[in-house]
Amino acid sequence: MPRAELEYPKRPLGTVNRYSPRGDLVFSQGDPRHRQHVPHASCLLQLPHSPFPAVLPMIGQMGSFDRASSDEGDVLDLYLHGYVSSRVMNLTRRPATDDSPSGLPVTVAATHVDGLVLALTPNSHSYNYRSAVLFGHATLVETDDEKLYAMELITDSVVAGRWQNSRIPPNKAEMSSTSVLKVRIATGSAKIRSGPPGDEKHDMEDPAVVGNVWTGVVPVHMSLGAPIAGPYNAVDKVPAYLEEYIKSMNEVGVDHSVKAAEASAKPGKKPVDD
Amino acid sequence: MPRAELEYPKRPLGTVNRYSPRGDLVFSQGDPRHRQHVPHASCLLQLPHSPFPAVLPMIGQMGSFDRASSDEGDVLDLYLHGYVSSRVMNLTRRPATDDSPSGLPVTVAATHVDGLVLALTPNSHSYNYRSAVLFGHATLVETDDEKLYAMELITDSVVAGRWQNSRIPPNKAEMSSTSVLKVRIATGSAKIRSGPPGDEKHDMEDPAVVGNVWTGVVPVHMSLGAPIAGPYNAVDKVPAYLEEYIKSMNEVGVDHSVKAAEASAKPGKKPVDD
Numbered sequence: 001m002p003r004a005e006l007e008y009p010k011r012p013l014g015t016v017n018r019y020s021p022r023g024d025l026v027f028s029q030g031d032p033r034h035r036q037h038v039p040h041a042s043c044l045l046q047l048p049h050s051p052f053p054a055v056l057p058m059i060g061q062m063g064s065f066d067r068a069s070s071d072e073g074d075v076l077d078l079y080l081h082g083y084v085s086s087r088v089m090n091l092t093r094r095p096a097t098d099d100s101p102s103g104l105p106v107t108v109a110a111t112h113v114d115g116l117v118l119a120l121t122p123n124s125h126s127y128n129y130r131s132a133v134l135f136g137h138a139t140l141v142e143t144d145d146e147k148l149y150a151m152e153l154i155t156d157s158v159v160a161g162r163w164q165n166s167r168i169p170p171n172k173a174e175m176s177s178t179s180v181l182k183v184r185i186a187t188g189s190a191k192i193r194s195g196p197p198g199d200e201k202h203d204m205e206d207p208a209v210v211g212n213v214w215t216g217v218v219p220v221h222m223s224l225g226a227p228i229a230g231p232y233n234a235v236d237k238v239p240a241y242l243e244e245y246i247k248s249m250n251e252v253g254v255d256h257s258v259k260a261a262e263a264s265a266k267p268g269k270k271p272v273d274d
Numbered sequence: 275m276p277r278a279e280l281e282y283p284k285r286p287l288g289t290v291n292r293y294s295p296r297g298d299l300v301f302s303q304g305d306p307r308h309r310q311h312v313p314h315a316s317c318l319l320q321l322p323h324s325p326f327p328a329v330l331p332m333i334g335q336m337g338s339f340d341r342a343s344s345d346e347g348d349v350l351d352l353y354l355h356g357y358v359s360s361r362v363m364n365l366t367r368r369p370a371t372d373d374s375p376s377g378l379p380v381t382v383a384a385t386h387v388d389g390l391v392l393a394l395t396p397n398s399h400s401y402n403y404r405s406a407v408l409f410g411h412a413t414l415v416e417t418d419d420e421k422l423y424a425m426e427l428i429t430d431s432v433v434a435g436r437w438q439n440s441r442i443p444p445n446k447a448e449m450s451s452t453s454v455l456k457v458r459i460a461t462g463s464a465k466i467r468s469g470p471p472g473d474e475k476h477d478m479e480d481p482a483v484v485g486n487v488w489t490g491v492v493p494v495h496m497s498l499g500a501p502i503a504g505p506y507n508a509v510d511k512v513p514a515y516l517e518e519y520i521k522s523m524n525e526v527g528v529d530h531s532v533k534a535a536e537a538s539a540k541p542g543k544k545p546v547d548d
Contacts, residue, residue, distance in 0.1 A: 042383050044318050044327040051379035052409040053318040053327035057465070059401070105325035109316050116498070118516075121441040122429040123448040127333070135326040155396040159492075167395040167483045174397040191331070196504035204506050209441045214513050216503040218433075218520060223497035224390070225528065228535045229490040230470035232478050239488050242392075246492060254499065261502045 041110040043080055043138075043181070045088070053107075058082030058181075060108060061157045065146045078108060078134060078183040079141070079150040089179065092139050103137030106183060114260040116218040119197035120209055126193060128217065128260045134188035141180040150180045161241040194263040217261035221253035315384040317354055317412075317455070319362070327381075332356030332455075334382060335431045339420045352382060352408060352457040353415070353424040363453065366413050377411030380457060388534040390492040393471035394483055400467060402491065402534045408462035415454040424454045435515040468537040491535035495527035 041060040044053050062076040088104070096102035115128035141147050151170065155163040170178070196217055203209050224246045227238050315334040318327050336350040362378070370376035389402035415421050425444065429437040444452070470491055477483050498520045501512050 042316055042318075042329075042385065044316075044329060044381075046320050046325075046327050051320075052381045053320050055316075055318060055381055055383040055407055057383075057385050057403070057405045107318075107326045107329055109329040109331075111316065111331050113496075116432055118433065118436065118501075119440075121444065121448065122425055122437060123444055123452060125429060125432055125436070125440075127432075129331070131331045133329055151396055155399060158390055158399055158401075159392065162392065162399070163396060166393070166399075166487050167477055170395065170397055174395065178397060196502075199506070203441055207508075210506060210508040212509070213440050214501075214503070214509040214516065215507045216501050218501050218516070219499035221497055221499065222387075223495055223527075225493035225495065225531060227392075227488075227490050227492050228470075228532065229488070232473070232484060233489045234481075234484040235486070235488040242488065242492070253497075257499060258502065 041080070041108050043082070044107040044109065045091070045104055045138075047087070047091075056082055056088070058108075059154055059157065060110065061150075061153045063150065063153045065149045076185070078136065078185060079153055080108070080138070080181040080183060081150070081154045081178075089140060092181070101137050101184070103139040103184065106136060106138045106181075108134045108136070108183060112222075113220050114194065114257045115220050117193075117197045118218065119215055120199040120203045120213045124197060124199045126197070128194050128220075128257075130190070130192050132188065132190040134183065134185050136183040136185040136188075138181045138183045141182050144175060146182075147175065147178065147180055150182070151178065154180075159242060159245050161245070165239065165241060194260040196261070196263075219254070219257035219261045221257040222249075223253065224249050315354065315382050317356070318381040318383065319365070319378060319412075321361070321365075330356055330362070332382075333428055333431065334384065335424075335427045337424065337427045339423045350459070352410065352459060353427055354382070354412070354455040354457060355424070355428045355452075356455075363414060366455070375411050375458070377413040377458065380410060380412045380455075382408045382410070382457060386496075387494050388468065388531045389494050391467075391471045392492065393489055394473040394477045394487045398471060398473045400471070402468050402494075402531075404464065404466050406462065406464040408457065408459050410457040410459040410462075412455045412457045415456050418449060420456075421449065421452065421454055424456070425452065428454075433516060433519050435519070439513065439515060468534040470535070493528070493531035493535050495531040496523075497527065498523050 041058055043056045043058045043060075045056075047054050058080040059082060060078050060080045062078055064076050091104045094102060094104060109132070111129055111131040113127050113129050117126040117128055119125050141150055148169070152163045155166070197215050199215070227242060227246070315332055317330045317332045317334075319330075321328050332354040333356060334352055334354045336352055338350050365378045368376060368378060383406070385403055385405040387401050387403050391400040391402055393399050415424055422443070426437045429440070471489050473489070501516060501520070
């Protein structure tokens with residue numbers, strides 16, 4: 001059962017490392033039709049005077065405003081959209097010091113489940129999943145040009161092509177009420193588990209156990225249903241780009257979850273406990 | 275578009291509040307067939323000497339070992355299973371002080387997406403979702419009885435009835451290699467967004483805008499596919515409890531995502547930006 005831990009090179013905090021294309025497994029860039037999930041992420045931060053880390057649910061997308069033609073091998077930033085409290089906004093304005101670059105230190109995490117892994121014994125049960133964690137420094141995007149770039153990136157991460165098919169450009173009030181966080185990545189890692197279950201040899205060789213317990217994987221994918229028009233919709237037909245996006249996301253999702261279940265494994269190899 | 279923020283009563287840290295049954299929206303207890311998602315959660319903690327909060331992907335389930343017959347109105351603990359590093363294990367052994375109860379302060383977060391909310395203008399786009407955040411103190415479960423209780427709870431959260439249908443009880447090696455974290459909840463909150471999109475009046479009254487942009491919700495649910503037998507499976511037929519679980523989860527998932535999309539809303543009311 002393949003399981004990979006992919007890490008950014010360890011570097012002193014504050015240097016920007018090259019973005020690993022493998023982080024793209026969870027935080028996608030480019031065509032969202034090649035992704036199998038909604039890009040929701042948790043943005044974690046440590047607020048002063050609280051023992052507990054705080055968490056903000058956000059939508060995230062990788063991109064590079066400075067080099068719009070960047071590909072997966074390039075240094076990318078993570079743009080996050082969501083409710084940004086004034087407390088967080090103030091924290092992002094922290095000035096840089098020698099030890100620490102400007103911005104608020106944040107951890108951004110996203111996990112996507114690809115299957116239920118059912119083994120002989122409860123201890124060997126697992127999930128197939130992809131999980132990415134990025135560490136970086138968040139600042140608020142301040143120029144309108146970069147904000148527009150990020151807004152388009154994030155809107156198209158909801159539905160490919162949605163930006164061009166909605167009422168644009170945003171007006172003044174929308175521009176000023178929208179906060180976008182930009183995370184300069186310091187380091188990060190990804191974890192992937194795929195493949196069939198693995199059990200201990202003594203269980204797999206016990207006919208009473210193997211003959212009684214079904215083992216395998218139940219593939220899991222995110223499914224998009226038929227669109228439900230809202231109360232003031234005046235466009236009778238669901239647009240082709242939306243129909244195509246739904247179809248494509250569902251096909252890719254099913255395909256990925258089945259491929260993850262069938263990923264090669266040496267039968268009998270004990271899985272890493274994850 | 276109904277949007278709710280449900281909060282535990284604010285109390286001094288370390289008092290155990292009553293578990294709100296509304297937190298059950300994400301961290302379920304009881305019959306997992308009434309849930310619409312895989313119970314994966316992120317466990318966040320602040321490690322010493324790092325500016326970034328750490329995050330561990332885990333499986334979580336609410337329960338009460340001390341009062342096994344607890345219902346949703348009772349005080350429940352959150353049991354978490356996943357890879358627990360020796361560093362985290364050591365941190366959970368922190369002794370209690372007057373200011374702070376024993377255990378490691380952790381934040382546990384889980385989010386489930388119910389739909390893509392497509393509005394006229396990019397700024398009013400959103401997701402339907404349920405999100406819960408719990409704050410508490412984590413300790414390692416130490417007695418075998420409580421560990422077995424938690425292992426059954428967590429195994430049955432993967433597939434209802436799976437514990438009884440797998441090779442049990444765990445042997446000595448399995449018991450000693452398994453770590454379960456128990457989080458005594460100090461406080462928490464939940465956020466829910468449901469219903470159709472909402473836009474600004476001036477957009478909804480502009481025929482050129484309303485006539486061009488399709489608005490509504492694409493329901494999203496987690497879908498379980500046909501089970502794929504593993505390499506050493508020797509049970510020909512997929513067991514009935516598994517078939518039923520898959521069928522039930524898919525039905526509940528579709529139903530919930532459609533209900534969330536259709537939740538009542540006053541047409542034209544501007545949504546809270548979330």
